[in-house]
Amino acid sequence: MNTIAWIILSALILNYLLNLAADILNLRELRTRPPDEFKPYYDAERYRQSQAYLRDNTRFGWVSASFNLFVMLAFWFGGGFPWLDTVVRQLGWGSVPSGVLYIGVLLALQGLLSLPFQFYGTFVIEARYGFNRTTLATFVLDRLKGLILAIALGGPLLAGIIHLFETGGGNAWWYSWLVVVVFMLVMQYVAPTWIMPLFNRFEPLRDESLKNAILEYAASIQFPLQNVFIMDGSKRSAKSNAFFTGFGRSKRIVLFDTLVNAHSTAELVAVLGHEMGHCKLRHILVGMFINIFQAGLMFFLLSLCVSIPQLFEAFDMPHPSVYAGIVFFGLLYAPVDFFSGLLGMMVSRRNEFSADRFAVRTTGNAAALIKALKTLSVNHLSNLTPHPFYVYLNYSHPPILARIRAIRAVDASGG
Ligand SMILES: [Zn+2]
Numbered sequence: 386m387n388t389i390a391w392i393i394l395s396a397l398i399l400n401y402l403l404n405l406a407a408d409i410l411n412l413r414e415l416r417t418r419p420p421d422e423f424k425p426y427y428d429a430e431r432y433r434q435s436q437a438y439l440r441d442n443t444r445f446g447w448v449s450a451s452f453n454l455f456v457m458l459a460f461w462f463g464g465g466f467p468w469l470d471t472v473v474r475q476l477g478w479g480s481v482p483s484g485v486l487y488i489g490v491l492l493a494l495q496g497l498l499s500l501p502f503q504f505y506g507t508f509v510i511e512a513r514y515g516f517n518r519t520t521l522a523t524f525v526l527d528r529l530k531g532l533i534l535a536i537a538l539g540g541p542l543l544a545g546i547i548h549l550f551e552t553g554g555g556n557a558w559w560y561s562w563l564v565v566v567v568f569m570l571v572m573q574y575v576a577p578t579w580i581m582p583l584f585n586r587f588e589p590l591r592d593e594s595l596k597n598a599i600l601e602y603a604a605s606i607q608f609p610l611q612n613v614f615i616m617d618g619s620k621r622s623a624k625s626n627a628f629f630t631g632f633g634r635s636k637r638i639v640l641f642d643t644l645v646n647a648h649s650t651a652e653l654v655a656v657l658g659h660e661m662g663h664c665k666l667r668h669i670l671v672g673m674f675i676n677i678f679q680a681g682l683m684f685f686l687l688s689l690c691v692s693i694p695q696l697f698e699a700f701d702m703p704h705p706s707v708y709a710g711i712v713f714f715g716l717l718y719a720p721v722d723f724f725s726g727l728l729g730m731m732v733s734r735r736n737e738f739s740a741d742r743f744a745v746r747t748t749g750n751a752a753a754l755i756k757a758l759k760t761l762s763v764n765h766l767s768n769l770t771p772h773p774f775y776v777y778l779n780y781s782h783p784p785i786l787a788r789i790r791a792i793r794a795v796d797a798s799g800g
Contacts, residue, residue: 389717390699394458396720401454404778408443411768411775415439419769420786426763435766438514445510449502456498466700470709484547484708485540491712492535500528511622514766519621530583542568550691550707558688562681569677577630577637587614587639595650599638602654606747608661614639624765627656629664636664647764652757655748662743668736675732679725683718690714733781741788742795751796755789 386394415436419427427435460466473487507524511517519527545564550557581587590596590613603610611631618625618641625644631637638657645653663669690696691710696717702709745751762769762785771784782788 387695387698389693389695393699393713393716393719396723397454397457397716400719400723401450404450405447407772407775407778408446410772412440412443414770414772416770422786422789423759423763423769426759431763434514435768438510438766439768441510441513445502445506449499452502453498461700464701466709466712467702470702470704470706474704480551480706480708481544481547484706484711485544487706487708488543488712489536489540496532516623517621518619518623523620527584534580534583547707547711550688550711555688558684559681562684565680565684566677569673569680573632581630585620586617589613590615590640592645595645595653598650598654599657602658602748603661606658606661606665608636608665609633610636610638610661612637615642615645616640618643625761627660629660629669647760648757649753651748651750651753652760655744655750655754656757658744658748659740659754662740662747663736666736666739666743668740675729683721686718686721687711687714690717727777730777730779730781734776734783737782737788738791741792745792745795751792755792758785758788758792 419432469487469490473483507517507519546561549560553560596613599613600610614637616639623643625641625647627640627644629636629638691707691714696710696713697705700713744754767785769785776784
């Protein structure tokens with residue numbers, strides 16, 4: 386074991402233990418009675434259910450994380466990486482196709498091993514709490530479509546990056562960066578128009594009074610909203626959501642059918658006020674620049690690491706290659722990814738407070754936003770009392786009670 390192997394191994398184990406500790410703290414915060422704020426929303430049985438849901442998901446997470454760690458270590462120390470390389474090299478395909486195959490097989494194995502867990506999560510846990518609406522046919526079709534998209538979009542992108550790193554010399558990292566940035570920007574357009582309709586049906590909102598209320602609000606904050614769509618989220622889950630697609634002058638709002646059914650018009654406008662707030666306050670734009678910057682940093686570090694002999698020694702690979710270097714770098718990069726993830730979630734939680742503030746000030750209806758957030762957490766059996774350390778590691782949104790408190794404070798200060 387060389388230094389790089391030790392770094393990767395300790396990062397894997399530390400990450401596992403850290404999450405385990407956060408889970409244990411989180412479960413200890415469970416109380417038998419809901420916080421006062423939520424007393425009118427829960428009977429004893431419903432609250433007990435929300436706690437059981439958290440416990441089930443936490444235990445399931447332990448099984449899946451332990452299994453993944455075990456498989457990773459067994460594959461690594463059982464010589465899986467050089468073995469697969471030998472098999473791929475015997476085909477004599479040339480370095481770019483071999484690289485795509487090598488990484489493709491690793492990803493396919495990972496996907497295959499995660500399938501039983503996805504199945505159990507959907508058809509056992511989500512079903513047990515009445516959330517699941519996914520049929521077996523939808524489940525299978527989703528995976529097939531995902532696989533075809535991964536091959537059609539990811540394959541050429543990966544081939545391009547391997548080629549650039551083999552031929553681009555010192556320029557490879559920023560050539561690859563440029564390619565990925567163009568790909569990200571094109572996807573901004575392609576995803577809502579071509580890809581998302583493969584998975585869901587999008588229909589223009591027909592409820593005229595709701596549509597007018599939303600368009601009127603959008604006009605009041607000079608928001609260039611073109612259209613409001615309803616998505617059949619109920620095809621997969623009883624849980625609800627809303628999001629934005631498109632950019633520039635052609636922004637679209639998508640509401641899950643499950644969201645529209647569970648909320649009043651005022652609540653929906655408040656929720657959309659929050660979403661439009663993210664746009665108006667440039668959270669989405671800044672987020673995209675941060676992603677672009679991170680991609681650049683990653684390619685730069687990749688270019689520094691991809692040909693270090695110790696990286697290949699750590700995995701007992703006799704023949705160094707760009708494609709294997711990409712895989713091993715991915716493992717070495719995990720700690721950087723972990724810390725940038727923590728930072729990203731910290732920024733995201735702050736942005737959620739700002740978007741709430743924006744919604745309260747522009748709709749003037751703090752009560753509707755609070756009601757919407759409460760109904761959402763009750764309907765989703767959300768954990769009302771997460772442990773701060775768990776929040777720090779996992780939450781992109783602040784805990785619900787913190788949001789409600791902040792919304793009340795904005796409202797009391799007169800906006
Ligand atoms: Zn938000």
